[in-house]
Amino acid sequence: MKISDLGEFGLIKKIKEQSKGRSPSTLIGIGDDAAALSLSPSKKLLATTDMLLEGVHFDLSYTDLYSLGWKSAAVNLSDIAAMGGIPRFCLTALGIPSTISVEQIKEFYKGFNALCRKYNVDLVGGDTCRSEKGLVVSVTALGEVEKSKMLTRAGAQPGDLIFVTGTLGDSAAGLELLKAGYRGHGTGGRGKGSKSAIRNPQSEIARLITKHLQPVPRTEWGRKIALSGCATAMIDISDGLSSDLGHICEENRVGAEIRADQIPFSKDIHKAADHLKAIPLHYVLSGGEDYELLFTVPPSKLKKFLSLKISSTQIGTIIAGNKMFLRDDGKRVVLKPKGFNHFARAEYSL
Ligand code: ADP
Numbered sequence: 283m284k285i286s287d288l289g290e291f292g293l294i295k296k297i298k299e300q301s302k303g304r305s306p307s308t309l310i311g312i313g314d315d316a317a318a319l320s321l322s323p324s325k326k327l328l329a330t331t332d333m334l335l336e337g338v339h340f341d342l343s344y345t346d347l348y349s350l351g352w353k354s355a356a357v358n359l360s361d362i363a364a365m366g367g368i369p370r371f372c373l374t375a376l377g378i379p380s381t382i383s384v385e386q387i388k389e390f391y392k393g394f395n396a397l398c399r400k401y402n403v404d405l406v407g408g409d410t411c412r413s414e415k416g417l418v419v420s421v422t423a424l425g426e427v428e429k430s431k432m433l434t435r436a437g438a439q440p441g442d443l444i445f446v447t448g449t450l451g452d453s454a455a456g457l458e459l460l461k462a463g464y465r466g467h468g469t470g471g472r473g474k475g476s477k478s479a480i481r482n483p484q485s486e487i488a489r490l491i492t493k494h495l496q497p498v499p500r501t502e503w504g505r506k507i508a509l510s511g512c513a514t515a516m517i518d519i520s521d522g523l524s525s526d527l528g529h530i531c532e533e534n535r536v537g538a539e540i541r542a543d544q545i546p547f548s549k550d551i552h553k554a555a556d557h558l559k560a561i562p563l564h565y566v567l568s569g570g571e572d573y574e575l576l577f578t579v580p581p582s583k584l585k586k587f588l589s590l591k592i593s594s595t596q597i598g599t600i601i602a603g604n605k606m607f608l609r610d611d612g613k614r615v616v617l618k619p620k621g622f623n624h625f626a627r628a629e630y631s632l
Pocket residue numbers: 294297311312313314315316317373374375376405406407408409410
């Protein structure tokens with residue numbers, strides 16, 4: 283069905299029906315001039331917004347609308363996780379071109395709501411407009427965190443150990459596989475023309491593609507790390523390790539040394555190596571969109587931290603100075619922040 287047959291208010295009504303508020307904290311959700319929400323008085327409010335633009339962040343020839351909805355919620359929840367917070371509410375603002383159907387918007391909210399329900403997050407409002415060129419998605423997430431437990435990018439000191447959750451590089455590898463014509467299970471995308479290049483995925487390829495299209499925010503781990511009281515700083519890895527670790531270094535006027543042999547890779551990225559154009563380390567350093575958490579732990583808290591068995595890997599150390607180094611095969615090379623940068627020229631390097 284065309285969106286013009288339904289109109290703006292008809293579409294909002296459908297979105298409202300599909301996204302009924304569940305939490306008693308949502309006093310007023312979709313349908314009034316503003317949502318009315320109640321938050322715990324002892325906690326701080328966290329607020330974050332991320333935009334996803336067709337042609338910049340996603341390509342509808344390889345992203346289906348369910349995955350896009352999922353991912354647009356996930357990237358915002360990841361920012362709340364990186365502060366050690368609990369995600370509570372979301373708002374979605376859409377710019378919709380005439381090429382998108384009502385069914386596709388329904389798919390978008392199916393994916394969006396699936397992720398939100400997993401974390402008890404209510405969709406409480408948004409905005410809906412026509413876009414003259416390309417689909418525009420802007421999501422705002424609100425969360426909360428105990429005053430004494432909040433983690434920020436600031437706080438890391440020389441000697442602190444650098445940890446990351448999960449494995450790195452999978453999402454960037456998944457994107458490269460999508461660009462090469464591979465498709466994952468159930469994530470077909472709209473397809474452009476014949477696309478005879480679409481290749482049947484093996485399971486490791488499908489899993490890497492899913493990591494790119496449907497990342498999972500590290501909400502539980504972010505909470506555990508914050509509640510442990512052991513971490514000094516935290517950030518989510520959205521632009522690549524070199525870039526996001528660079529933010530921690532800059533914020534704290536410190537440097538870092540990373541050990542290539544300690545970086546956690548998935549079995550999948552090694553298995554898919556023949557199909558990828560770059561080595562896994564390249565995807566880790568400048569690929570981005572892993573949405574894993576990077577955090578620092580001082581040596582004095584290491585024993586306690588390890589006893590909590592929060593699944594994570596130590597990849598390096600914060601050092602004095604303002605440079606980042608990568609230790610690889612006995613060599614120590616300077617590591618420059620080279621992640622995704624919207625306004626960078628192709629040869630961008632610091
Ligand atoms: P207003 O003109 O007062 O901004 P709107 O007609 O834009 O009101 O929106 C009506 C209600 O629907 C509001 O509660 C708004 O937050 C909600 N809303 C609009 N678009 C969306 C959307 N894409 N997703 C979720 N809620 C939406």
